[in-house]
Amino acid sequence: MDVAVGIVAQRGDERAQDLAAALIETLERAGDREGATVSVVVDDASGNAVDAPAVPVASMADRDFVVSIGGDGTLLFVAREVGSTPILGVNLGEVGFLNAVAPDDACDVVVDLLEELCDTGSLEGRALSRLEATGEGEWALEPALNELVVHGPRRGHGGGVTVETRIDGDCYAASHADGVLVATPTGSTAYNLSEGGPLVHPETDALVVTQMAATESMPPLVVDPDTELTISVSGADTAYVISDGRNRRRLEPPATVTVSLAPDPVQLVGPTGNFVTSLEKLEST
Known part of the structure; x- marks a missing residue:
């Protein structure tokens, strides 16, 4: 062999x-x-x-x-x-x-x-599980094992963006924020944790949605992996979607990112x- x-x-x-x-x-x-x-x-x-x-x-x-x-x-x-x-x-x-x-x-x-x-x-x-971000124009970002982040032109004062997060079509949170983070159970111990998200046991079949420095914040939300999850950004000239802190795509607001499980x-x-x-x-x- x-x-x-x-x-x-x-x-x-x-x-x-x-x-x-x-x-x-x-x-x-x-x-x-x-x-x-x-x-x-x-x-x-x-x-x-x-x-x-x-x-x-x-x-x-x-x-x-x-x-x-x-x-x-x-x-x-x-x-x-x-x-x-x-x-x-x-x-x-x-x-x-x-x-x-x-x-x-x-x-x-x-x-x-x-x-x-x-x-x-x-x-x-x-x-x-890995996460995949897709958007208008049929683009797809490299899959993320830990997390996908959608944020404004930069983190911190004056760098945020208006973010609306929808769960199965319903608005879960809409606020001016640094951004929104979606983590796998694997990624719950990484960036998600530093943003105040919960720890998730690695054998749990779930995703975590965590706002980042939102002016009108909602608690982090644990959802089913098959949830229809969309993140829309507006109110800024530029925004980004980033996979595992490495691969990124520049967005031109208003723009909507769909987050789903990657196939492999x-x-x-x-x-x-x-x-x-x-x-x-x-x-x-």
Whole structure:
């Protein structure tokens, strides 16, 4: 059996690069035991430090699984690039909501995944919903694993916009605000939390709608993922919709953004983390 694996190490992190090298050796030895031919590539930023073929992360989308070594930010980057390809997260960060595997356990876990692939031909994982923003003119923003934000020309005094949020066609909130944030359960611990939104257990099937510094605010709202959710902006020359703090599209108000589930969720494989324990780490950061 041929098994193709990609490894992405946190950029500029020597510890991540050393672990990537150790994983390659481990996979090759395990492949010999399983009678499998294992092909491993690393991200092009790690190519000079790790003895393996180096490729752009986006080209790893056809791999059997991809190992992300770093913090949640590294895994978010990998997820954007490889879509629904199974991802194993190895945690080098402080909290690690997405990365459940400790560095000391990483070699054992990748061997388990290799054996599972050889035995069954596939990997069991956990699907994480992503959000997609679409608008007039048939544009669509890159899917977000954490959150989508619609805001005015800038955050802070004098930078807001008039925002109307509709839930299944009914107006939930209309106010001058910095913006509106829509988060997945995965993203409830990120930007949503800093804006006063609630924590949501990762296995909950829901989305969170949170206003940002609204003059006439409503409490954050938890809705069904299939809810028809639209956000309209006006009263400013410019507004933006941003996916996971990285990909953005400029809007020309008045404009309406529709938020819905993206068709392909992210697939996490390997052990799952303890959500409550991770929250305890969050309090100390």
